[in-house]
Amino acid sequence: MRIGVLTSGGDAPGMNAAIRAIVRTAIFNKIEVYGINRGFAGLLEEDITPMSVYSVADILQRGGTILRTSRSEFFATDAGVKKGAEVLAEYGIDHLIVIGGDGSTKGAAALKKLGVSVIVIPGTIDNDMGCSDNSIGFDTAVTTALDAISKIRDTTSAHNRINIVQVMGRKCGDIALYAGLSGGAEALILPEVKTDIDAICERLLQGKDRGKLHxxxxxxxxxxxxxxxCVKIEERTQVTTRGTNLGYIQRGGSPSNADRNLACFMGYNAVMNIIRKTTGCVIVQRCGSYLGIPLEEALQMKKIFRQDIYEMASVLSI
Structure with a gap:
């Protein structure tokens, strides 16, 4: 038996831990493993390398992905998917494990329709996949944001300012929500909640009137x-307002304990599912357990916004 593994889309801390778990679990069970470099683009270009136990030595603690990643416009076409399936067959790869987010899952589903045996492991810092409680990289991104908040709070307090901390999350505000909760943010601006800038400013001024210095x-x-x-809030509050965009800092760095463990469990279970002949699925974490959810079903699951956590954060930040 021969397994291929690739990472696709945005990189996430913990991807290397998942690659390590896949390779070592496979080799322990006498299964060959091939690493596909640069995601689906590398698959189309046949950038494929055999992997060994030594290929994944000393990577558990490293951020990013040793297989590198990319986005391929051609793979999004029918011709691209067909060529990807042909390359896998040419190299004798019986099963493909894809580590990535929603877009990567759609790519895997397209390959499945052509008869390719695939398994997806959720790897995205946004934590925007509705099928799993957590995705690889999310906890590290929140931890990174929290560390930044702590540092920013020092200088904000010294200058009696308001500071806006921008984090990643286009459609899902989980990083802002959880980092804001644990960082004691006075206000949260999230895609899931209609923004009322006047209400936010009123809340900030109420805090100032109660003696908050920042x-x-x-x-x-x-x-x-x-x-x-920054412009809108400073105009309304007359308090000096500055901002910080954490940007790609959130994607880098050594993965947290939670992300390393999550990646190990998911990588191990992906290979065990292959051995049990249960493929065509996404390995998900649900209430502490690890399950294989059919790809089509996983793609239909919408992310549920934790309104209760949002409300709790609002209460605790008065």
Whole structure:
């Protein structure tokens, strides 16, 4: 038996831990493993390399992905998917494991329709896949944002300012939500909640009247640019307002304990599912357990916004 593994889309801390788990679990069970470099683009270009136990030595703690990643416009076409399936057959790869987000899952589903045996492992810092409680990289991204908030709060307090911290999250505001909760942000601006800038400013001024010397506002990138909000908030509150965009800092760095464990469990279970002949699925974490959800079903599951956590964050930040 021969397995191929690739990482696709945006990189996420913990992808290397998942690659390591896949390779070592496969080799332990006498299965050959091939690494496909640069995602689906590398598959189309036949950038494929055999992997060994030593290929994944000393990568558990490393961010990014040793297989590198990319986005392929050609693979999104019927001709691209067909060529991908042909390359897999040419190399004798019986099963493909894809580590990535929603777009990568759609690519895997397209290959499945052509008869390719595929398994997906959720790897995206946005945590926007509705099928799994957590995706690889999310916890590290929140931890990175929280560390930044702590540092920003020091200087914000020294200058009696409002600071807007912009984090990633186009359609899903989980990074802003969870980092804001644990970082004690005074306000959250998320894609899932209609933004009322006047209400936010009123809340900030109420805090100031109670003696707060500074405020942090968490902004998910899907709601706009922090610089625009700086202007709006400063105009309404007359308090000096600055902003920080954490950008790609959130994607880098050594993965957290939670992400390493999540990646190990998902990588191991992906290979075990192949051995059990249960493919065509996404390996998900649900209430502490690891399950294989059919690809088509997983793609239909919408991300459920945690309104209860949003409300709790609002209460705790008064």
């Amino acid at each position: 405020s942090i506002v968490m902004l998910a990138e899907g709601c706009g640019n922090y610089m625009d909000y």
